[in-house]
Each structure stands twice: as structure tokens, then as C-alpha cells.
Amino acid sequence: MSESDPSKFSMIDSPALSKPTTHNRPTLAELRRRLAGRWVFALLLATGCGILILLVLAPLYTLLSKSVENKAGDFVGLENFAHYLSTGGIESAFFNSLWVAGLSTVIVVSLAFMAAWALTRTRLPITGWIRGVLILPILAPSLLPAISLVYLFGNQGVLKSWLFGAEIYGPIGIIMGSCFWTFPHALMILLTAMDNADGRHYEAATALKASPWRTFWTVTVPGARYGLVSAGFVVFTLVITDFGVPKVIGGQFDVLATDIYKQVIGQQKFEMGAVVSVLLLLPAMLAFIADRYVQRKQSASFTARSVPYRPRQDRKRDALGALMLTPTLVFIFAIIGMAIYASFVTFWPYNLDLSLNNYQFGRMDGGGWGAYTNSLQMALGTMVVGTVLVFFNAWLMERTPQSRLLTGVFQFLSLLPLAVPGLVLGLSYIFFFNHPDNPINGIYGTLFILILCTVTHFYAVSHLTAVTALKQLDQEFEAVGESLNASRWRVLFTVTLPLCLPAILDVALYLFVNAMTTVSAVVFLYGHDSQLASVAVLNMDEAGDIAPAAAMAILITATCAVAKLIQGVLRFWVDRSTRAWRQGTE
Amino acid sequence: MNQKTQGSRLEIQSVNKFFGDFCALKDINLTIEPGELVCFLGPSGCGKTTLLRIIAGLEHQSGGLLHQGETDISLKPPRERDFGIVFQSYALFPNMTVTDNIAYGLRSIGMPKAQVRNRVDELLALVGLEDQASKYPAQLSGGQQQRVALARALAPSPGLLLLDEPLSALDAKVRQHLRGEIRSLQRQLGVTTVMVTHDQEEALAMADRVVVMNNGVIEQVGTPLDIYQQPASAFVASFIGAMNFIDSAPLNGQRVKVGNHELDLIRPLPTAEGCIQLAIRPEDVHLLPSGDGEWEGEVRALDYLGAFIRTLIRLSDIELDLVVDVDPRSARRLDLRVGSCVCLNLPSDALHCFAA
Known part of the structure; x- marks a missing residue:
């Protein structure tokens, strides 16, 4: 028996153990014990930290240092910034970005709040489809x-x-386009905030004779306030860092995102690109920090004692809800419908016959069908690598014994990508991975670096989803497992993973869709053999092949829709086969 | 089940636990005999759960030793210790049936399939859930889930069973029923059991011995009767059951002075100097018709609690409110009403005294 192991006795005989200790410093034995069996997990999470340092922190550092160097690589302090200031970049691009993003945020959050109200506070039919x-x-x-x-x-x-002589090429176009693609992000946040309303609050308001209008301002809006703030920050960040919309429809209207692109791709001024990146990083970081601060203040108002709110039958209120949804629905249908239609029109506006001409990408510049298959491979790669990496690390962080320090560092590194605009990330990847001294600069220009960059770009949201799912599991599962002689690994595979399957599917879809549609980070990184469909849209549009660009954009959207459909089927299947243990007797 | 698992003896020596500067457990010494059911009882934050988790190896003591049987388990990780545990939340694996949950620990140790089947059937019979074998935890009632958790913990025949507030998530009725069931199961199997609870009634009803804890130290260890009748400290006296406290000054010998009264005690005084606290349980106070007793008082409030009446009596001499439990018949005889005057005696054999 190992109890007679002499090495153990030597520790037991130490006076600190045999007598009651009065000091609070851990004894040597305690330290050893803490480490025993835990170092494997600590090492694994440290590796996770290392990977994220390599993928986020190191590139960002290179970018920051580039912004204070001249072309030759000498340190020049803030000279580049001064130069950018003197050429009027701040007045135009920086402030343009701010007000366009600000106005888009106000519009999107208002529309999304109206829609969320209509979906959660009225009894409209077919809300699932809507x-x-x-x-x-x-x-x-x-x-x-x-x-x-x-x-x-x-x-x-x-x-x-309809524009009464105003130009779509410029702020109007950017704002309209941004509103379209950021709307779902705001809506999902607000739906989460408003779906779980406590019915008792509404009953209390009614019992206290509050009018519907007063109830709205005293119950509904306060309940959604964190959601509203959070949606605001998210939309602002998305718009200010987006590159696709202003590139296509911005015309002569400069914003930071297009400015970076122009400095780097157009003029090959990498250090100036770095300068603009830093300027873009600032508002994004501020929004990120503010959002984190607000989220921390948010506590669950929906407790186990709450009763879910069920809206009462009210025709007038339903009509109001329909009225609030209509403009948004019409806008979405118009945009998507127009793109589909345009992609099939033979030669706009002279030959309106429908044909598949625009889908013959082989005849166009931009990478053709090869770009599409590259995109598919990249998206699948991102999905697999990202899902595994995200879940494994989140599991290490949440469900294995870790020191608070390591967990804190890892959490910071995981959320950091949320604050880094795609373009900035892409540019910093050039600086970091294309550096001649970097031992792995061979991956530059390959699909692999695109996958790494995309996983990093979308790491934070995936991480949060995974952590939320893992936190919901009973904290004692691992302890029970230990008492029943099962290792954490066995508990992981027999309990944790099966229970997290829905969240895993969500993360996989999120990564796939974003990898298919993203432009910003990858536009700096694709090589001759790794052109991507989304970048092809951009390049075809730039070359004036706008109809094929529309066709490719539709193809990407259709691919994502199919992915969503597959995910939907899988989730349905998972839900059905696990219904017994999820819902009990029903 | 006729096989009797031999429960193991557990010895805790000088265990300390610090969280940073905070001392959660201070010099804990305790021996638990084979087959015994011991309850750790105390208010929340007293360290009882920490001690249980140290026994399980889920927390590490800052100093001290643990022996289970002849084995030193102080340094062993939980997987190498011999215990089963039931948590307050049960932590049943929701994606597994009752059978799979119970079999989980048996499969961990690589028990052959047929044996697993037999053992699971045995346990299902033991906790009376034969007909629920293929259901999932979410399909069971709280009490049934509790039994599954118990069966799962007992399946590998551990020498030690740890129960962390196992009944607190249940309705009062189910709780009372399961209390008896767990107790008889534990007796039948002979497994040494440690249960953590903050419910004194539960502890008194179930335990062979109760360990009362407060602020990281053991206040008293004893049988439920000991704890109730001979509380070792003012804390134990007030935490277990109801207790009246009366300030008094010691005179000579075993005499104390309360207001204008002098009382003889049968127990020795804890200190010869300074203030001491006399204590008496509400049911030990003798109520007498007005004019018949040593102390005079006025009835301030009456609460009918079914089997007895809880009375608040203001002692006119020392301006102190005393809680007195009276049975309904005596109450009628004395014609107790709010505002009426009564007399009472404090029998010296029922008086406890503690250092103030």
C-alpha cells in the first residue's frame, strides 16, 4: 500500500502539520497537494493563453509599434499621427466615422426595439416566421x-x-446599408432582454391603475434598459469598424475603415495604415469597455419566482405592433429581393431578361468559382478549429481547477478580439506573420492564416456562448464524478459535452456564417491561391462587374442559409432525442 | 439488501483552513466511529460545508491530518478516497437515465456488465425506485431524485457517505419522510455517514452525534439529548431550541443574584467574577397562580402554536421579557390572558449558566 510511502511521512512529520498552525500561509504540503493532478489542466490553459497571445496580443503589439515607426523601421514617436492630422484625416475620416456610426446606432436600436416590442408584447400571428x-x-x-x-x-x-436629388453614394448609403446588416445583432440582444419579462410586474402595474403608456415607460423600458445600452454599443462598434458598406457605396465620403484600406492597398503606406488602425481601435475599445461595465451592473431580474409574461389579447395593440414591424420587413425584403433580382438580370438596365450569366464567375476577375470553394473550405476549417478551440478552452477555464490569475488572464485574452476591428486585426497579421523573422511566416498567404485570423476575429462571442452554457451546468458534476472514481475527462465526454450540444451547434454555425461573410480582416491576408468569395464580391464591384458581385453575394447568403437550415435540422434532432431529459414528463 | 457494508472510522486531527486571511476552520479534532451518523450543525458560514469538502478532498486543509480507517488520506485526491457524496442540488447527470446514473461509479471502476446490472437492481430495490429505472432525472419528483442521488453515491459500497444539506431542497412533508428513510437505510448498511445541515430539527432527529459548529470552531460534540439538555456554551444553548437568557452576578459558592432575588444553582459557576448568564428553556419555567411563586410577571402576548402556547411574560422586578411554553390545560387553569398577572419559579435543576 502506498500509505507507507516514506516521502509522505516526511511531510506529515513536519511540525506545521502535526500542530495547529496559526499562520495562514500555505504549507509546503498544501502547495504540493494543490498542484497534484492540477498541473495538467493548468498547463493546458496556459497553452490556451499562449495561443491567444500569439493570435491577438503579439500581432496587436506589432501594429502599435509600427504606428510609431517610419517606413524604414526607425522609431519616430508620434510623427505619423501628426502627419495624418496635418493632412486632414482626423477632420474627415475620424469624425465622419463617428457621426455615421452614431446616427446608424440610433436608427437601428430604435427600429430593433420597436420590432422586439411587437414580437414580445403583442399577440401577432406567425411571429416565428417574422x-x-x-x-x-x-x-x-x-x-x-x-x-x-x-x-x-x-x-x-x-x-x-425617392431621394429628391440626394446622392446614395455617401453617408445616406452607408447609413442605410449599415442599418440593414446590423439590425439582427441589435434585435437578438433586445429579444433576449425582453423575452423573459416578469408577468407579475405587469400585473402589479395594472393593479396600481397605471395606463398602458405609463406601464410601458415604468416597466417595459426599464426592463430592457441594459439590452438597449448593450445593443447600442454593439451596433456602434459594428458600423464604425465595417469596411464593406462604405467601400461599395461610400463614394468620396471617407471613413476610417476605408481609409486604412486606401493607405495600405492603394498607397502601400503600411505605417499610415497602422496609424489609422490605432484611431479606429480607440472608439472600438471604449465601446467595448463601456459595454463590459454595463454588463457587470446587470443582474438577473428574472428569478425562479418570476412568472413569464403573457400579453393579453388586444387588437389595437396588435395593429400597433404590425405597424412597427412593417417598415423594417419591407426594407429587408426590398434589399434582399433587389439583390436576387439584379443577380439574374442579364444586363442592367438595358436588357432585363433573366439569365444565369452573372453566375458564370469564371469569366470575371476576382477568383471565380475557386474563390467560392476556398471560402467554403475556409469557413469549414474555421468552424472546426474554432469550435474545438473555443469549447476546450472554455471547459478548462470553467470546469477544471485553475488559479484565479490564469483564469483572469485567459478571460481577458478571449474577450479582447471583441474590441479589435477586423481591418485592424488583418493589418496586424500582415505585420506579425509576414515579418521575415517570424518562424511561421510560411503560412502567410495560405488558407491556414485566413482560418486562424477568422477564428481569432470571432473568438469572443463564441467564447461567451460556450462559457454561458458551461456555467449553467451543476457546479458539482465534477465533484460527483471524482467521488465515483471518474476523471474530469470522463465527465467531459459523458456529461458535459452531451449537455452542451445545442450551444456547440450554435457556435459552429456562428463561426461558419461569419467566416463566409467576413471581408474586413481577410481582405489584407488572402493570397493568389486563397482568394475568397466575399473578397471576390468586393473586387468585382471595384472592377465595375456589379451584377456578378451581386450574384456572388447572393451565393454566399444562400450558402449561409443552407448552413442555418442544416443547423436547424440538427438542433431539432438533438432537441427531440433529448426532450425526455430536458423537459421532464412532457 | 442483507450485506452490511463495513463503515470506516474517520479521524480528523488539528485541521485548519484559511482562505487568504480568513480562518474558516480552526483546529478541528473529531473522531467518527464506524457506522455512526454524525451531523455537522451550524449557521451558514460556520465552516461545516468546508469541513465536509475537506473530508471529501474537494478542498484542501491548510494544516492537519485525516485518517480513514488505517489509511492516511490527508494528501489523497478525491478519486483515491473511499466515499460517496450527495449534494444539495443532487447533481444528477440529466442526460442519463436513473440506471445509468446509478451505474456511473461502477463503470468507472470497470465492473463487468452483469455485475453492474445486479448491483443497480439491488440499489433500485433498496431505495424503492424499481419502476423508475429507465426514466430521466427531470421526470422524477424531488424526493425521487434525492433517492437516486443516494443510490448513486452508495453504489460502489463506499466506507463513508457524505451528505451536504441533502434534504433542504425538498418540501417539508417529503423531507420528514426521507429523514426517516435515510436514517434506516444508513443503519441497515452500516455506512459511516457525515451530514451537513443548518436545520437543528433534522440534526436532532437523525444523528447519533451532533457536532455544533460556529465561526470555524467546534462548539460542542454530543448526542442530540446532550446537546439539548447540557449545552456547552451560550451559542449552543441559543442555537438549539429556544432559550431565555438572564444576566446575573455571582455571589459566594453556587449562589447568584438576579435583581433582588438570590438563586442557588446545582451546577458550578463558570467564573467566580464578573457577570454570568443564566439560561432556561421556555418549557422549564413553572407558571403559578398570582401570589404563589417567587417571581411576579405580567402576560404580554400569547401565541397558540397547537400543542403548546408560547407566552411572553414581563418580569416586573428586573424588566425582562421571558418566553414560557405552557400546555393548553395549565393555561386554562391559570386563566392566562394578555395583561393578567402570574407568578413563576425558575427551578434550579433547569438553570444553565454561562460566562457572559
Whole structure:
């Protein structure tokens, strides 16, 4: 028996153990014990930290240092910033970005709140379908609404007269396009905030003789306030960091995102690109920190004692809800419908016969069908690598014994990508991975770096989803497992993973769709053999092949829709086969 | 089940636990005999759960030793210790049937399939859930889930069973029923059991011995009767059951002075100097018709609690409110009403005294 192991006795005989200790420093024995069996997990999470340092922190550092160097690589302090200031970049691009993003945020959050109210506080029929349509834009690349808007309101647009002589190329187009693709993000946050309303609050308001209007302002709005703030920050960040919409429809109107692109791709001024990146990083970081601060203050108002709110039958209120949903639904249908239609029109606006001409990508520049298959491979790769990495790390963080320090560092590194705009990430990848001294610069220009970059870009949201799912599991599962002689690994595979399957599917879909549609980070990183479909849309549009660009954008959207459908089927199957243990006797 | 698992003896020596500067457990010494059911009782934050988790190896003591039987388990990780545990939340695996939950620990140790089947059937019979074998936890009532958790913990025949507030998530009726069931099951199997609870009634009803804890130290260890009748400290006296406290000054010998009264005690005084606290249980106070007793008082409030009446009596001499439990018949005889005057005696054999 190992109890007679002499090494153990030597520790037991130490005076600190045999007598009651009065000091609070851990004894040597305690330290050893803490480490025993835990170092494997600590090492694994440290590896996770290392990976994220390599994928986020190190590139960002390179970017920051580039912004204070000249072309030759000498340190020049803030000279680059001064130069950018003197050429008027701040006045135009920086402030343009701020007000366009600000105005889009106000519009989107208002529309999303109206829609969320209609979906959760009235008894409209077919809300399931309505929700589906409202979420549709998330499946499209942000380039799609911009292209559609060109067809609708551009120089040869069908509805050009509606603008009363104003130009769609510029802030109007950017705001309209941004509203389209950021709407689902705001809606989902607000639906989460408003779906779980406590019916008792509404009954209390009624019992206290509050009018519907007063109830709205004293119960509904306060209940959704954190959601509203959070949606605001999210939309602001998405718009200010987006590159697709302003690139296609921005015309001569400069914003930070297009400025980075111009400095780097157009003028090969990498250090100036870094400068603009830092300027773009600032508002994004601020929004991120503010959002985190607000989220921390938010506590669950829906407790186990709450009774879910059920709206009462009220025709007038339903009509109001329908009225609030209509403009958004019409707008979404118009944008998507126009893009689909335009993609089939033979030669706009002279030959309106429908054909598949625009889908013959082989005849166009931009990478053709190869770009599409590359995108598929990249998206699948991102999905697999990302889901595994995210879940494994989240599991290590949540369900294995870890020191608080390591967990804190890891949490910070995981959320950091949320604050880093895609373009900034992409540019910093050039600096970091294309550096001649980097031992792995061989992956530059391959699909692999695109996968790494995309996983990083969308790491934070996936991480949060995984952590939320893991936190919901009973905290004692591992302890029970230990008492029953099962290792944490066995508990992981027999209990944790099966229970997290829905969340895993959600993360996989999220990564796939974003990898298919993203432009911003990858636009700097694709190589000759790794062109992507979303980038092809951009390049075809730039070359004037706007109809094929629309066709490719539709193809991407359709692919994402199929992915969503497959995920839906899988979730349905999982839900059905696990219904017995999820819902009990029902 | 006729096989009797031999429960193991557990010895806790000088166990300390610090969380940073906070001392959660201070010099805990305790021996638990084979087959015994011991309850750790105390208010929340007293360290009882921490001690249980240290016994399980889920927390590590900052100092001290643990022996289970002849084995030193102080340094062993939970997987190498011999115990089963039931948590307050049960932590049943929701994606597994009752059978799979119970079999989980048996499969961990690689028991052959046929044996697993037999053992699971045995346990299902033991907890009376034969007809629920293929159901999932979510399809069972709280009490049934509790029994599954118990069966799962007992399946590998551990020498030690740890119960962390096992009944607190249940309705009062189910709780009372399961109390008896767990107790008889434990007796039948002979498994040494440690149960953590903050419910004194539960502890007194179930335990062979109760360990009363407060602020990280053991206040008293004893049988339920000991704990109730001879509380070792003012804390134990007030935590277990109801107790009246009366400030008094010691005189000579075993005499104390309360207001204008002098009382003889049968127990020695805890201190010769300073204030001491006399204590008496509400049911030990003798109520007498007005003019018949040593103390005079006025009835302030009457609460009918079914089997007895809880009376609040203001002692006019020392301006102190005393809680007195009276049976309904005596209450009628004394014609107790709010505002009426009564007399009472404090029998010296029922008086406890503690250092103030």
C-alpha cells in the first residue's frame, strides 16, 4: 500500500502539520497537494493563453509599434499621427466615422426595439416566421445591402427619384446599408432582454391603475434598459469598424475603415495604415469597455419566482405592433429581393431578361468559382478549429481547477478580439506573420492564416456562448464524478459535452456564417491561391462587374442559409432525442 | 439488501483552513466511529460545508491530518478516497437515465456488465425506485431524485457517505419522510455517514452525534439529548431550541443574584467574577397562580402554536421579557390572558449558566 510511502511521512512529520498552525500561509504540503493532478489542466490553459497571445496580443503589439515607426523601421514617436492630422484625416475620416456610426446606432436600436416590442408584447400571428425574416440579414455579407442600394437608389436605380436629388453614394448609403446588416445583432440582444419579462410586474402595474403608456415607460423600458445600452454599443462598434458598406457605396465620403484600406492597398503606406488602425481601435475599445461595465451592473431580474409574461389579447395593440414591424420587413425584403433580382438580370438596365450569366464567375476577375470553394473550405476549417478551440478552452477555464490569475488572464485574452476591428486585426497579421523573422511566416498567404485570423476575429462571442452554457451546468458534476472514481475527462465526454450540444451547434454555425461573410480582416491576408468569395464580391464591384458581385453575394447568403437550415435540422434532432431529459414528463 | 457494508472510522486531527486571511476552520479534532451518523450543525458560514469538502478532498486543509480507517488520506485526491457524496442540488447527470446514473461509479471502476446490472437492481430495490429505472432525472419528483442521488453515491459500497444539506431542497412533508428513510437505510448498511445541515430539527432527529459548529470552531460534540439538555456554551444553548437568557452576578459558592432575588444553582459557576448568564428553556419555567411563586410577571402576548402556547411574560422586578411554553390545560387553569398577572419559579435543576 502506498500509505507507507516514506516521502509522505516526511511531510506529515513536519511540525506545521502535526500542530495547529496559526499562520495562514500555505504549507509546503498544501502547495504540493494543490498542484497534484492540477498541473495538467493548468498547463493546458496556459497553452490556451499562449495561443491567444500569439493570435491577438503579439500581432496587436506589432501594429502599435509600427504606428510609431517610419517606413524604414526607425522609431519616430508620434510623427505619423501628426502627419495624418496635418493632412486632414482626423477632420474627415475620424469624425465622419463617428457621426455615421452614431446616427446608424440610433436608427437601428430604435427600429430593433420597436420590432422586439411587437414580437414580445403583442399577440401577432406567425411571429416565428417574422423573427426568421428579421434575422435574415445576418446571413448576408455586409456588401450585399450596399450593392442592392446601388441598384435601388444609384445613378441607374429604380427608385432614384425617392431621394429628391440626394446622392446614395455617401453617408445616406452607408447609413442605410449599415442599418440593414446590423439590425439582427441589435434585435437578438433586445429579444433576449425582453423575452423573459416578469408577468407579475405587469400585473402589479395594472393593479396600481397605471395606463398602458405609463406601464410601458415604468416597466417595459426599464426592463430592457441594459439590452438597449448593450445593443447600442454593439451596433456602434459594428458600423464604425465595417469596411464593406462604405467601400461599395461610400463614394468620396471617407471613413476610417476605408481609409486604412486606401493607405495600405492603394498607397502601400503600411505605417499610415497602422496609424489609422490605432484611431479606429480607440472608439472600438471604449465601446467595448463601456459595454463590459454595463454588463457587470446587470443582474438577473428574472428569478425562479418570476412568472413569464403573457400579453393579453388586444387588437389595437396588435395593429400597433404590425405597424412597427412593417417598415423594417419591407426594407429587408426590398434589399434582399433587389439583390436576387439584379443577380439574374442579364444586363442592367438595358436588357432585363433573366439569365444565369452573372453566375458564370469564371469569366470575371476576382477568383471565380475557386474563390467560392476556398471560402467554403475556409469557413469549414474555421468552424472546426474554432469550435474545438473555443469549447476546450472554455471547459478548462470553467470546469477544471485553475488559479484565479490564469483564469483572469485567459478571460481577458478571449474577450479582447471583441474590441479589435477586423481591418485592424488583418493589418496586424500582415505585420506579425509576414515579418521575415517570424518562424511561421510560411503560412502567410495560405488558407491556414485566413482560418486562424477568422477564428481569432470571432473568438469572443463564441467564447461567451460556450462559457454561458458551461456555467449553467451543476457546479458539482465534477465533484460527483471524482467521488465515483471518474476523471474530469470522463465527465467531459459523458456529461458535459452531451449537455452542451445545442450551444456547440450554435457556435459552429456562428463561426461558419461569419467566416463566409467576413471581408474586413481577410481582405489584407488572402493570397493568389486563397482568394475568397466575399473578397471576390468586393473586387468585382471595384472592377465595375456589379451584377456578378451581386450574384456572388447572393451565393454566399444562400450558402449561409443552407448552413442555418442544416443547423436547424440538427438542433431539432438533438432537441427531440433529448426532450425526455430536458423537459421532464412532457 | 442483507450485506452490511463495513463503515470506516474517520479521524480528523488539528485541521485548519484559511482562505487568504480568513480562518474558516480552526483546529478541528473529531473522531467518527464506524457506522455512526454524525451531523455537522451550524449557521451558514460556520465552516461545516468546508469541513465536509475537506473530508471529501474537494478542498484542501491548510494544516492537519485525516485518517480513514488505517489509511492516511490527508494528501489523497478525491478519486483515491473511499466515499460517496450527495449534494444539495443532487447533481444528477440529466442526460442519463436513473440506471445509468446509478451505474456511473461502477463503470468507472470497470465492473463487468452483469455485475453492474445486479448491483443497480439491488440499489433500485433498496431505495424503492424499481419502476423508475429507465426514466430521466427531470421526470422524477424531488424526493425521487434525492433517492437516486443516494443510490448513486452508495453504489460502489463506499466506507463513508457524505451528505451536504441533502434534504433542504425538498418540501417539508417529503423531507420528514426521507429523514426517516435515510436514517434506516444508513443503519441497515452500516455506512459511516457525515451530514451537513443548518436545520437543528433534522440534526436532532437523525444523528447519533451532533457536532455544533460556529465561526470555524467546534462548539460542542454530543448526542442530540446532550446537546439539548447540557449545552456547552451560550451559542449552543441559543442555537438549539429556544432559550431565555438572564444576566446575573455571582455571589459566594453556587449562589447568584438576579435583581433582588438570590438563586442557588446545582451546577458550578463558570467564573467566580464578573457577570454570568443564566439560561432556561421556555418549557422549564413553572407558571403559578398570582401570589404563589417567587417571581411576579405580567402576560404580554400569547401565541397558540397547537400543542403548546408560547407566552411572553414581563418580569416586573428586573424588566425582562421571558418566553414560557405552557400546555393548553395549565393555561386554562391559570386563566392566562394578555395583561393578567402570574407568578413563576425558575427551578434550579433547569438553570444553565454561562460566562457572559
